[in-house]
Amino acid sequence: MTLSIQNIEKILHAKRFGDSNGTIDTISIDSRSLQNNQKTLFFALVGPNNDAHQYISDLIEKGVQNFVVTHIPEKLSNKATFLVVENTLEALQRYAAYHRSLFKFPVFGLTGSNGKTIVKEWLNFLMSPDFNIIRSPKSYNSQVGVPLSVISINDRHNLGIFEAGISKMNEMEKLEVIIRPTIGIITNIGSAHDEGFEDLEKKIKEKLKLFKNSKLIIYQKNKLVDSLIESKIKSFSWSYTDETADVFISKKDIQDKTVLQIRNDKDNLEIQIPFQDEASVENAITCLMVLLSFKYSKSTIQNRMQWLYPVEMRLKIKNGINNTTLIDDSYSSDFQSLKIALDFLESQKQYKNKTVILSDIFQSGLSNEELYSKVAQLITSNKINRVIGIGETISEFKHKFKNCITFKNTSDFFLNLNYLNFINETILIKGARHFQFEEIVAALEEKTHETVLEINLNSISHNLSFYKSKLKPITKMMVMVKAFGYGSGGFEIAKLLQHHKVDYLGVAFADEGISLKNTGITLPIMVLNPETTSFSAIIQYKLEPEIYSLKGLNAFLKIAEKRKLKHFPIHIKLDTGMHRLGFEEENLDELIAVLKDNKFVTVKSILSHMATSDDLEHQEFAHSQLNLFEILSSKLMNELQIKPIRHILNTSGISNFPQAQYDMVRLGIGLYGVSNDVEEQKYLDNVGTLKSIISQIRSIQAGESVGYGRRFVADRPTKIATIPIGYADGISRHWGNSIGFVTINNQKAAIVGCICMDMLMVDVSEINCKEGDSVIIFGESPSVSYIAAQLQTIPYEILTSISQRVKRVFYRE
Structure with a gap:
């Protein structure tokens, strides 16, 4: 829909500065999108970790002329049209609410803890032969995602399906105004985002705010939900157990399908769906309820429901x-x-x-x-x-x-x-x-073979934002992508970090940095452990070496002089107590003498590394390191008359020593969803899930053994599944012999016998599974931290041990 700037100014209750003659047909919140153009209205959203106002100058150069802002950036007032509002997110929501008010067709609003996106996609499949449907793309269900979804409605749509997701109180009312659902759907209410609510009742009350103006609510019958639905709203419920529900359902499994027997008033219906897992069956029933409420014929329901399919949301x-x-x-x-x-x-x-x-x-x-x-x-x-x-x-x-x-x-x-x-x-x-x-x-x-390490890019972004929220606005961030991105993959992670505009990337060796440069990474890359033999390549690829000894510094300066370099960036490492690499206090004067008036290099940063940032029992030692870093780095800065970036904090230090952020921090294992603090771990998302499949299932009798050395001997009839992953893939042999487990169909399966080079065996006697079923080696359960604790090691070792023959699959939800 095309709107004039004058109309938008009124809709947003904004104060305009600049031309009022333009028109808008595209809304954007992403300064990196190549789809931004002269007809774009850019909303400069402000979050806890990012302020889009800083990108306005770049957008103007790319042709964008219209902006919704809280303030006009310095020196830009005459270069574009600005609509000034108090809160740009609220302005975006107000714009979407206005857009929604122009359309009168039926709209489904979906909320719940699980299943929203699947139900939305299935309803689109089931009803698209009869309606021109507008629906949320992917899982756009947040305070930002919902308005972006609703803005896409146009005159030819006649049915809407929009998700609404919340994680804390007082969010749903804002989404209700935007979606204005005429029909409400509650999917499964589970434990997701429970931390944002005092109890289940408050969580349900908050979700039900989405339907305060709806005519009908569809849900699985639940006494608590029943008691909270307003009497003016008609309900349409289903149940397996409560015969007072509007629709009573019984089910039975046939091969790999489920047959649902439905009793609705005096009517009976039997349908078949191609799933047996509980979540899929519940989601299918929710869709069935919608078809019943729309009075679809029995034959249509039976025909369409049998063709439901697994939804790929990534x-x-x-x-x-x-x-x-x-x-x-x-x-x-x-x-x-x-x-x-x-x-x-x-x-x-x-x-x-x-x-x-x-x-x-x-x-x-x-x-x-x-x-x-x-x-x-x-x-x-x-x-x-x-x-x-x-x-x-x-x-x-x-x-x-x-x-x-x-x-x-x-x-x-x-x-x-x-x-x-x-x-x-x-x-x-x-x-x-x-x-x-x-x-x-x-x-x-x-x-490649069937074992894969799935990397959730949404989780990477979430964890990055979590740690950014702990920083002062002026504090820079370096993110470590050494060791193949802690086993998760180098380029793909680096590309995402570049997309998020972090300040630096850190690698251990030059070849890691060269690989990133060759694949298009343009961020500054620091090489933390450069070998003197790699200095020429570091210069050629414009990497930035960490210098930690006079020998290394002199070797680098020799090459720099030979190549006639000017002010090539280097990073000076100080040893404040780790005693691994770095200049010590006793050789600082000689370091200063070598660097003074040197034109070949520039000290871009001064850094050190804390030995006990994750262990608060050693706070005294940690503070001694911080104090020494302050003394030594200040001496360097004063003597050389420089103002470099200073940094000493790693992931644990960001949380435990916020007063020592200096100019930059270095985020490592925290990006990948691992914290040494139990409370902090709750706020991080799991990034990597190592998956395989069941290759074969066999039954053995009491007295028979499994694997090398007969380390496992069955004491009863036992069902054994073989998984194609072993120690050559990075699974520790110490994780075998009933110490470790994998997860199959949400149940633990103990590893039995020795882990082999290319496979391991598990006991699935109590698990309903078949050959080809998915197996989780680590992810949510068991987590990398749990495995590390059991093996008396650290999560770093578990992650970085996964061999590169294991295919990495990156996805975004």
Whole structure:
């Protein structure tokens, strides 16, 4: 929808500075998006760790002319149009609420602890033959995500499905005004985000605020929920056990399916769904209730419900053939999620060339002419080098795209696969489900074995924000990506950190930094343990060495002089008590003498490393290190007349010694979701989940043994599952012999016998499982911290031991 600046000024109750003649057709909150243009209205959101006002100058240079701000940045008042408000987030929400008020069709509002996104996607599948649906892209259910979702409604939509997620009190009222649901849906209410609420009743009360103006609420019958629903709102409930519910359901398993027998008033219905796990069955029933409330026929319900499918809610990054990177979004094709996927492609691209494989796009609410014109604009603004379209409709509009080849269907694409020459590029694969783009992903994916380490990029972002919130606004942050990103992957993590504009990256050795530079990382990279033999490469790739000895300094200066360098950045390491690397107090004068009036190098920072920042029993020693660092670094600064960055705090130090932040801190293991503090751990998200599968299941009798050395002998009939992961993948042999466990179908399975080089065996006698089922080696349970404690080591060792033959899969929810 296009609006004039004058209209928006009134909607936001803003004070305008600048031109009032412009029009807006795009809303943005991301300064990094390549989709920003002259028609964009940029809301400069202010969070605990970031203030988007600092990016306005860059946006003006890129052509953006209209901004919603709390203040006009210095020297910019005459360079753009500014709508000044008290709170930019509230202004964004007000804009979305106005937009929502223009439309009168039915709108579902979904809330609950689990299942919202799955129910939303299934309802879209079940009802899209009959409605033109607008829905939240991905899981856009936050105070920011909801308004961005609602703003996408257009005149051709006639049904809305929006998620609303909250984590604390007094959030839902703001979302209710934006969504204005006419029908409420409560999915499973579990323990997610419990820390934001005093008790379950307050949590449910807060969620129910979403439905204060709704006509109907659909939910699983629950006495507490019953008591809290306002009497003016009609309820439509279901239950397995309470026959007073509007719909009574019984279920039975048949092979890998579930048969639901439904009794509704005097009517009976039997349907089949292709799931057996409890969560999927509950989510399917929620969708069934919606179809019943809309008076769908029995035959339609039976036919459509049997085709429900697993929902992939994540954008995944995978290694592809011929030096390619794949971004897998192969189950979704709508305009809003395309914009998200293209932004993700830009933030994670490893290669300069970018290809998009795209199917026909559905349910845009636009005419095909307008839709594919907009898609072409997106493709152009994101500087995509090649488009491969699959589908009859996109084939008709091939002329709108540059360097585009199209195929009528996926089969035609495969007939021509060998001629498409995928090499040295980043490929976004995005298609509607029935195009079966998962087969394209499988064909282009680099083949590795079935054990994978999944890395949640959302969790990385969350943990980064958590530690940023502990810093003063002026404190810089270096993030450690050494040791292959603590085992999680180097480039992908570094690319995300660059996207979040951290100040420095830290690696251990030059080759790690060179690898990052070669893959497009432009952030400053400090090499913490440079070898003298790597100094030439460090200079060539513009890395920044940590210098910790006079021998190393003189060697570097010799090369710097030979190459006629001027003010090349170096970092001086001081030893304040760790006694590992660094200049000590006794050789400080000689260091000063060498550096004084030296034009070849510049001391970019002075640093030290704390030995006991994670152990408060050694506070006295920690403070002695801090005091010595202050003395030595001040002496260097005074004698050399310099003002470098100073930093001494690591992850634990950020939390335990906030007074010593100096100019920068170094975040390490905390980014990856591990803290030495039990209370702090509660606020971090798990980043890595190591997964495998069950290769084979066998039954053994009492007296029979498993594995090398007969370390396990069964004392009863036992069911044994073999998992294809072993000590060559990084699993400690000490974790075997019933000390450790894996998780299968949410149940613990003890490891029996010795862990082998490429496999381990577990007892699954009490677990309902089959060959091919997923196995969690570590993640939420067991956690890396738990394994480390049991093995009397540290989480670093567990994470960095995972071998690089284990495929890393990066994803964003």
